[in-house]
Every structure is written in structure tokens, then in C-alpha cells.
Amino acid sequence: MLKQFFILCSGADADILTDSSNGEQNKYVGIGATVFFTAIMAFIAASYALYTVFNNYFSAIFFGLIWGVLIFNLDRFIVSTIKKKENFTDELLQASPRIILALIIAVVISKPLELKIFEKEIDRVLLEQKNDFTLANKEQIATQYNPAIALIDTQITALKQEMATKETEVNTLYETYIAEAEGRQGTEILGKGPVYKEKREKHDTALAELITLKKTNTDKISTLETQKVALAAEYEDQVITSQPIIDNFDGLMARIQALSELPWLPSFFIFLLFLAIETSPIFAKLLAPKGEYDIKLEDIEGEVKTWAAQKEGQRRALLEADHTINDKIYGDLTEEEELYTYKKKVAMEMMKKQQDAFYKRQTRIL
Numbered sequence: 333m334l335k336q337f338f339i340l341c342s343g344a345d346a347d348i349l350t351d352s353s354n355g356e357q358n359k360y361v362g363i364g365a366t367v368f369f370t371a372i373m374a375f376i377a378a379s380y381a382l383y384t385v386f387n388n389y390f391s392a393i394f395f396g397l398i399w400g401v402l403i404f405n406l407d408r409f410i411v412s413t414i415k416k417k418e419n420f421t422d423e424l425l426q427a428s429p430r431i432i433l434a435l436i437i438a439v440v441i442s443k444p445l446e447l448k449i450f451e452k453e454i455d456r457v458l459l460e461q462k463n464d465f466t467l468a469n470k471e472q473i474a475t476q477y478n479p480a481i482a483l484i485d486t487q488i489t490a491l492k493q494e495m496a497t498k499e500t501e502v503n504t505l506y507e508t509y510i511a512e513a514e515g516r517q518g519t520e521i522l523g524k525g526p527v528y529k530e531k532r533e534k535h536d537t538a539l540a541e542l543i544t545l546k547k548t549n550t551d552k553i554s555t556l557e558t559q560k561v562a563l564a565a566e567y568e569d570q571v572i573t574s575q576p577i578i579d580n581f582d583g584l585m586a587r588i589q590a591l592s593e594l595p596w597l598p599s600f601f602i603f604l605l606f607l608a609i610e611t612s613p614i615f616a617k618l619l620a621p622k623g624e625y626d627i628k629l630e631d632i633e634g635e636v637k638t639w640a641a642q643k644e645g646q647r648r649a650l651l652e653a654d655h656t657i658n659d660k661i662y663g664d665l666t667e668e669e670e671l672y673t674y675k676k677k678v679a680m681e682m683m684k685k686q687q688d689a690f691y692k693r694q695t696r697i698l
Contacts, residue, residue: 343412375400
């Protein structure tokens with residue numbers, strides 16, 4: 333049962349192989365087994381690749397099964413259409429388009445399995461990329477908010493500087509009127525005279541202005557700080573909102589790109605393995621000598637070609653004979669007096685009718 337199944341997978345004619353030797357049958361069983369297991373590998377590879385896209389087992393298995401059947405059919409077609417010829421060069425030229433197709437299939441099959449085999453290494457590369465993207469994303473978003481925050485900081489600094497300057501002025505006035513009272517500066521007269529009162533009034537006025545300025549600037553600073561906190565919160569919201577996009581950056585294309593950043597040699601050997609698996613049935617047929625199956629198949633095809641050529645020759649001879657007979661018959665008819673008289677009578681009647689119709693038409697015109 334299994335032997336017949338693998339013969340079916342090889343694309344060979346089971347009826348011809350039934351009458352062939354066991355060695356010939358085993359050769360096509362091996363070719364069919366290679367075709368079958370290549371399709372299995374294609375199914376596994378496609379299912380994994382599609383799972384990274386759909387993130388759903390049922391969808392991945394369903395479409396992976398379709399892909400596996402497609403690869404099976406292609407491989408079976410490729411192997412079954414290679415015919416043994418007398419010249420190896422002719423066989424190689426015949427198989428070259430199929431080898432190119434097998435190369436493409438090997439690439440398609442091997443790539444998803446490479447992604448699975450090197451999954452841990454790819455995850456590490458993706459993690460590094462995500463971290464870089466996260467930092468770049470924060471910097472990019474920050475460029476939208478940094479100018480406004482810097483402007484707020486400048487305004488807050490200016491308001492604080494204004495209060496500090498006013499406070500320095502008040503402290504200076506305070507020292508001035510105290511020194512006047514102690515007789516150390518100004519009039520250098522000890523006591524609280526008119527000059528002292530004048531300087532004390534200037535200090536008190538400046539102190540009142542400082543109190544008012546502090547209250548006003550403190551309110552302004554509080555408002556600016558609130559704006560700054562709001563901008564910072566908005567910035568954090570932008571970062572949090574965009575982060576899931578970066579976290580989900582692990583699709584099929586991202587993994588293929590990450591795979592390209594890993595050392596190429598292991599991946600290349602895996603590709604060579606699948607290329608060898610995919611092309612092995614083709615090269616097996618190319619390198620194997622013409623066997624019993626090939627001779628029988630060539631004999632059957634030659635018999636069909638001969639029979640088709642015979643039928644085509646018979647149809648051509650029949651057509652030529654039919655043309656010769658028709659020419660002779662119509663040649664004999666030209667000498668028949670009765671046929672001549674009849675056709676002459678019909679022609680005369682037609683000419684009379686045409687003349688009458690022409691006369692009536694001309695009469696209406698006149």
C-alpha cells in the first residue's frame with residue numbers, strides 16, 4: 333500500500349511499473365518518497381510562516397495545507413515530465429527550467445524553517461531593534477514638546493529672576509536705612525531723623541512691591557508649571573500609545589530582515605539542504621541510466637505517435653482522393669447537355685426579371 337502510494341507520488345505510470353523489476357519500482361518509490369516528504373516540509377514551513385502573519389493556528393494550518401499540496405503537485409509534475417534521452421546534454425537542457433523552478437521552491441520552503449530554527453537569535457535581534465525604535469520614538473515625540481517645555485522653563489526662570497532682583501533691591505534698601513539709623517552711612521548721624529524716615533519709606537514701598545510681585549509671579553509660575561506637567565503627561569501618552577506598534581514589530585518581514593543580520597553561513601547551509609532535497613528527484617532521473625520503465629514508456633509513446641502518424645496519413649490520402657473524384661465528377665458534368673439547357677433557361681429567366689425591375693425603377697424616376 334505504501335509502495336503504491338509513493339509510486340503515485342513519483343508521477344510514474346503504475347501500470348507500467350507493475351510489470352517492471354523490483355529495482356525499477358524501488359527507484360520510483362524513492363523518488364516519490366522524496367516528493368512526498370518535500371511537500372510535508374513545505375506544509376510545516378508555510379504553516380509556521382503564516383502563523384507569524386495570522387497568529388491563528390487554524391488559518392495557518394489550512395493555508396499551509398494548501399501550500400503543501402501545491403508544492404507536492406509542482407514537484408510531481410517536474411519529476412514526471414523529465415524524459416530520458418540518448419544525450420545527457422539534451423536531458424540537462426530539458427531539465428534546466430525545472431531545476432530553476434526547484435531552486436525557487438527550495439528558497440520558499442527553507443526560509444520559514446530558518447526563521448523557526450534561529451528563532452531565539454532572531455528574537456534577540458528584534459529586541460535590540462525594538463529598544464532602538466523605542467528610544468528613537470521617544471526622541472522623535474520629544475521634538476514636538478521640548479520647544480514648548482523649554483519656553484515654559486525660560487519664562488519660569490525669568491519670573492524667579494525678577495523676584496530675586498526685587499528682593500535684592502529690598503535688602504539693599506533695608507541695609508541703607510539701618511546704616512542711616514546707626515550713623516554708619518549717609519548723614520552719619522545716629523538716630524532716626526528725616527533722612528532715615530525717607531529711606532525707610534523707600535524700603536517699605538519696595539517691600540510692598542516685592543510682596544505683590546511674589547504673589548503675582550508665584551501664580552504665573554504655578555500656571556506655567558501646570559502647563560509643563562500637562563505637556564509632560566501628553567508626551568507620556570504619545571509614547572504609551574505608540575509603544576504597542578513597536579512591540580508588535582515581529583511580523584514575517586521583520587523576522588526575515590532580522591535573519592539577514594545574523595551570520596549567513598548557517599542559513600546558507602540550510603538552504604543548500606533544502607535545495608538538495610528539492611532537486612534530488614530531478615538529478616536522480618538525470619543521472620540514472622535508462623531503465624526498464626523508460627524503455628517501456630518510450631515504446632508506448634512511440635506506438636501512439638506511429639498510430640497518430642498513420643491516421644494523419646490516411647486522412648491526408650482520403651482528402652486527396654476526395655478532391656480528385658470531385659474534380660472528375662464536375663468535369664464530366666460540364667459535358668452534360670441536359671444540365672446546360674436547364675441552367676441556360678434559369679439564367680434567361682433571371683435576366684428577364686432583372687430587366688423588368690430596372691424598367692419599373694426608371695419609369696418611377698421619370
